[in-house]
Amino acid sequence: MIRETFKHNPYRTEKIAHALLFSATVLVVLPVIFILWVIIQKGWSALSWEFLTAMPRNGMREGGIFPAIVGTVYLVVGTLIFSLPLGVFAAIYLTEYAKDNMLTRLVKLAIINLAGVPSVVYGLFGLGIFVMFLKFGSSILAGSLTLAIMVLPIIITTTREALDSVPQSFREVSLSLGVSKWQTIRYAVLPHALPGILTGVILAVSRAAGETAPILFTVAAFYLPHLPESIFDQAMALPYHLYVMSTQVPNVEVSVRYGTALVLLIMVLSMNILAMVVRARFRKRKKW
């Protein structure tokens, strides 16, 4: 009896549901705030101009993280050079040209699933194919290619979504005006999909900048006394540098480790925020 009334009291269940859902949300937000707070609090003191622009000294316990920042930038640029054209072209083909048949659906499914492959598997794949089979060695080239394969699903998926969000009527009108299919895509579809594609690119960049496992075997150097000089050189990179200093080098000051983490976090977060701003502006402008 009592249970029945309890269950059917809409005011009480409303309160319980609200409290439950609210506390779940708080529990989700808390760790994020906590991570940020800890990293900023412990790493802030290490941040200085020298930290950002100097080479590491004394077994990386002192000096800066300049080569790691440079390496990460190189890797991000390299990743985009390979993944952006390939991903965008493939997405255009899948959205605009491919017939909706079994094979196409399989390809789309494969791409979605590619996004779920653990990043260390990409690393191993990169080691096998690029480093050893193609004999690129542990190099920026091999690392960029590995990261490019990892971010391809992100770029393809967001590009496809961006293309799908362009109304079908734009294509119809354009074709009805005697504009060819490719010209239609180029002039009536792509300009309106561009902000969406850009969002995907930024997400891909932040992913490529932050991952450790794929670069572990393919490019990352423990310590280099100089900057890389060609794409066949190894490079230091922020995520791997952080890993090294946290586990491999004894007696590193806490602030140096957290300072490195903070720099990485700022790089990745600011790119994510940029992606959000671009998307928000796109939504506001979109009126169809």
Next chain:
Amino acid sequence: MAIVEVQNLNLAYGDFPALKNVNVHMEKNTITALIGPSGCGKSTFLRALNRMNDLIEGVKTTGNILIDKEDILDAKTDLVSLRKKVGMVFQRPNPFPLTIMENILFAPKIHQTAQKAEYAVIVEECLRAVLLWDVLKDKLHKNALQLSLEQQQRLCIARLLAVKPEILLMDEPCSALDPIATERIEELMWMLKANYTIVIVTHNMQQAARVSEHTGFMLLGELIEFGRTKDIFTYPQDQRTNDYITGRFG
């Protein structure tokens, strides 16, 4: 002289026959209306004339459609030049989310049919042809989506005229408009008739009676009756036409 000559046109979406043995011809500089209940195939017929049905997978078309004596159903037909010649106005006004000027110049720029110096002239000519020039001449850089629906539809017609077509296909061009806007678009159609051949699909029988010189009544994919609009609406030869125009079904 017949500009459009349709012979034994059959069209099927997969197994579903959408057009059955349609024969019709249309004269230059006339307005032809197609009426009939929803799903009778009138839009399909219209979209056969500029091969827009090709966009749908699994469409099978047989028969002949001669436009200026050339069979456009031929596999070798160049769709780009066909569609430049046979333009289309859609049910919902669908300007691009660009400025008025960019909308009109969209196709001429891609086709490279005009020099940069001619752009202003083209915009003015096309807007004048649809009676928008006086209203919009100071707002050419305004976004087209801020116009009223009627103005948007006129702009879409202007955008089409910039391609210099010969035949205008209009697929229920007034169905998103109010009665006053509808009347004004109909007046525009009469004006355009001097230079273009117009085929209009409409749900609205009064509209067909007002704007067209020839009317075809379609039912379940067949062209039941075709003739002078006056005759169709006063002395329909077929019982089904009579039932439809007197409002017994549809």
